[in-house]
Amino acid sequence: MNPWMLLAACILAEVTATLLLNKSEGFAKPLYGFASLAIFGGCFIGLSIVLTRIPVGVTYAIWAGSGIALIALAGWLFLRQTLSPVQMLFITMIAVGAVGLKLSTHTA
Numbered sequence: 001m002n003p004w005m006l007l008a009a010c011i012l013a014e015v016t017a018t019l020l021l022n023k024s025e026g027f028a029k030p031l032y033g034f035a036s037l038a039i040f041g042g043c044f045i046g047l048s049i050v051l052t053r054i055p056v057g058v059t060y061a062i063w064a065g066s067g068i069a070l071i072a073l074a075g076w077l078f079l080r081q082t083l084s085p086v087q088m089l090f091i092t093m094i095a096v097g098a099v100g101l102k103l104s105t106h107t108a
Contacts, residue, residue: 001049003049003050003052003053003054004054004102004107006049006050007046007050007054007059009046010043010046010047010050010063011063011066011070012070013039013042013046014039014040014043014063014067015067015070015074017035017036017037017039017040018036018067018071019071019074019078019079020032020033020036020039021033021036022079024036047059047063053107054107055105058101061097061098062098062101062102065094065095065097065098066095066098068091068094069091069092069095069098072087072091073091
């Protein structure tokens with residue numbers, strides 16, 4: 001499997017798991033919390049495969065940066081959390097950095 005596609009799937013799963021963790025309301029709704037933990041576990045299995053083909057620093061920077069940008073967007077879209085123009089600017093900068101890393105990195 002293409003490691004970049006697997007990394008993208010792991011990032012989307014991580015965002016889903018984070019939204020479920022929020023929905024668990026501090027594990028007051030344990031089904032959401034346990035679903036979140038299961039998805040996070042799958043993310044780390046996928047990430048371990050990605051790390052055999054993409055350098056760890058690049059992988060982690062893209063994982064973290066994309067996750068931050070997407071969860072902020074999801075919070076804004078689905079949870080009605082506000083973002084200031086300055087916050088949107090910096091989230092955009094994170095996304096641009098993640099794309100730049102992808103475009104400048106060759107896989108093993």
